[in-house]
Amino acid sequence: MKTQHHGDGGVLERAGYFDVSGAHLYTVLHEVPDPVARVLLIGPFASERHNSYLPWVRWARYLAGKRMEVLRYDYRGVGESTGSFEEMTFEHWREDVLLLAEWLKARSPNVPLVLHGLEIGAVLAARAFNDGIGGSVLLWSPPASAHQALRSTLMRWVGLEHLYKSGEEAKSAAEYIRELEQGSFIEVEGYRWSSALWRDSSDVTLPSSMLDETTAALAYDRPVRVVKLDRRAAPLIKGGFVGYDEAKDFSWLFAPNSDWITASLAAQRGDSHVASD
Amino acid sequence: MLRAIEGRELITLDGDGVLLRGTFHKPQAHAPDAEPDPGTRNPVGLVLLNSLSLPRAAAGDSAVYWADSFASCGYPTFRFDLPGLGDTTGEIPTELLSFINAGGYGPVGSAKIKELVERFGLSGVILFGHCAGAVSALYAAAASGEECKGLILLDPYFHLPQAVRPKLRQKLSDWALQSRIGGLVSNVYDRIRDITLILRGDALPGNANSSLLSCWKGLASTGLPILLLKAPARKAPGTKPRVGEFDYLKHVLQIAGRKSQVAVQLIETADHSFANRAGRASVRRHTERWLSDSFPLTKRGEVAVNVLCTDTDNKKGYAKYQLDCLHG
Numbered sequence: 061m062k063t064q065h066h067g068d069g070g071v072l073e074r075a076g077y078f079d080v081s082g083a084h085l086y087t088v089l090h091e092v093p094d095p096v097a098r099v100l101l102i103g104p105f106a107s108e109r110h111n112s113y114l115p116w117v118r119w120a121r122y123l124a125g126k127r128m129e130v131l132r133y134d135y136r137g138v139g140e141s142t143g144s145f146e147e148m149t150f151e152h153w154r155e156d157v158l159l160l161a162e163w164l165k166a167r168s169p170n171v172p173l174v175l176h177g178l179e180i181g182a183v184l185a186a187r188a189f190n191d192g193i194g195g196s197v198l199l200w201s202p203p204a205s206a207h208q209a210l211r212s213t214l215m216r217w218v219g220l221e222h223l224y225k226s227g228e229e230a231k232s233a234a235e236y237i238r239e240l241e242q243g244s245f246i247e248v249e250g251y252r253w254s255s256a257l258w259r260d261s262s263d264v265t266l267p268s269s270m271l272d273e274t275t276a277a278l279a280y281d282r283p284v285r286v287v288k289l290d291r292r293a294a295p296l297i298k299g300g301f302v303g304y305d306e307a308k309d310f311s312w313l314f315a316p317n318s319d320w321i322t323a324s325l326a327a328q329r330g331d332s333h334v335a336s337d
Numbered sequence: 338m339l340r341a342i343e344g345r346e347l348i349t350l351d352g353d354g355v356l357l358r359g360t361f362h363k364p365q366a367h368a369p370d371a372e373p374d375p376g377t378r379n380p381v382g383l384v385l386l387n388s389l390s391l392p393r394a395a396a397g398d399s400a401v402y403w404a405d406s407f408a409s410c411g412y413p414t415f416r417f418d419l420p421g422l423g424d425t426t427g428e429i430p431t432e433l434l435s436f437i438n439a440g441g442y443g444p445v446g447s448a449k450i451k452e453l454v455e456r457f458g459l460s461g462v463i464l465f466g467h468c469a470g471a472v473s474a475l476y477a478a479a480a481s482g483e484e485c486k487g488l489i490l491l492d493p494y495f496h497l498p499q500a501v502r503p504k505l506r507q508k509l510s511d512w513a514l515q516s517r518i519g520g521l522v523s524n525v526y527d528r529i530r531d532i533t534l535i536l537r538g539d540a541l542p543g544n545a546n547s548s549l550l551s552c553w554k555g556l557a558s559t560g561l562p563i564l565l566l567k568a569p570a571r572k573a574p575g576t577k578p579r580v581g582e583f584d585y586l587k588h589v590l591q592i593a594g595r596k597s598q599v600a601v602q603l604i605e606t607a608d609h610s611f612a613n614r615a616g617r618a619s620v621r622r623h624t625e626r627w628l629s630d631s632f633p634l635t636k637r638g639e640v641a642v643n644v645l646c647t648d649t650d651n652k653k654g655y656a657k658y659q660l661d662c663l664h665g
Contacts, residue, residue, distance in 0.1 A: 075347045075358060075424060076338025084342045088424060106398075113392045113423065121426075139394045140360060140401070142342065224571055224608065250397015250612030307431045 083143030087133040090124035101132040102181035107249035146252040196283040196324040206264035283324035358424040359417035362408035379460035382413040388470040392423035397612030446477025461486035479552035487562040530581025557593035562631040568607040
């Protein structure tokens, strides 16, 4: 049985499971011969995964078409990865980033490693970069903290609940938050959030040096790009209508970001100061 | 990277130049190499299809939960990404919903069912689809013939919905949902529609998906086992539609005919996504009960399947076959 095949443009797409403590991460490697860079894609939060999946995969293929080897994956306990979501914390997902970045870098240490995160994934990418991992980092719509992203997901969920449930059935956001703070689980879009997840999310913040590119340029000697996506980028971010956005043309987003990665590689080669992981 | 872990294997179906990516959930006690032994044959498999543009894990990863559950009951279960969806390559049309409603995934679905049946030595498959996935399942089943042994349909729809509602309509709808006066206006609007509906009699609405209804009739009237699971809808009591809306469920049960084996179950704890914990657990329970009745596992690894067969007069009928053990 085969688990690899050629995607669009003759790029080999190899799906597999990556062994981590207590679980297996589902990964897809978009493999290119003699890559100019390796890019680790760090995706959005669990409940955003399924809406953003199509453009996320297309972005991976777009980069692979530019001779960049791409690894995308599902967090522990999410999507095709194994593990129980309700037992997960941000520490597990931070570890996922570190292990996969290490694995990807080890494939050919001389090829620059680029981290790219979306939404909560951008926070995790930024923190890994801040710890010295990766030669450059691209952040799409990073929230100030994981807590902010969770709160925003919860508020949206509560809004939907109120649209479709009667007054007595639908809880307020304050009630959900109270339950979390009292140690109970709550269910949001099919995922059980633990109080530990909620509590720890406050500690998972975007490094202050990454709040904007100007500050980042002063703080790091490696390229950093921060892009705030608007509604045009749906369904990569929330704001669209599922079933309509899936075939959208994202070249307006992909082309300049891919060009930035290419330019960042040149910059890394120029000062020969690629971070060693 | 591993291609297989305990209970699961990543697979591709690459026949006829179309390559699908998927996950195989191995039935409990299945051989670790995931290939049937030469001396065994004829388990019936379950195939879960994408719902609209969602990847094969589905909302809240509910499809993973169901696939694990069915496999643990002994049924080989497969989840695939159709072309252009999830991890499977391919272009998807700009109007994906219209493409699906017109049966766009029917031919590839049918071809891949044949390929899967041959490769895994299955007696056939039961197709499982939610919403637009149920529409694709019906078209694929109709194109498949004998390889499709049953259908599990979650909130199927038989009309042609608009992919995007006009902005004014959407705003009116939001207003009706959010305000008391809007709610009252909405109720009056429903009553007016109801009167129109009564005046029209049993005539199908203009936006009925006639080709899908034709597929349904062709399948259900042969006696194909079908489980139809329905989530409560807003302003709709039980399995009944909202006041003023055509009762498609009643209609499809009528056209299914006397030989039909259609079981309908309301999943009261679910919303339309079926992703919430109580809803998905209820889907699991009802499906497993239905599987046990229609495709029973009689003892360890042994499957009794209602097989659609052709008798000597070339009339289709049902006969119960005791199939060989999965593991010899």
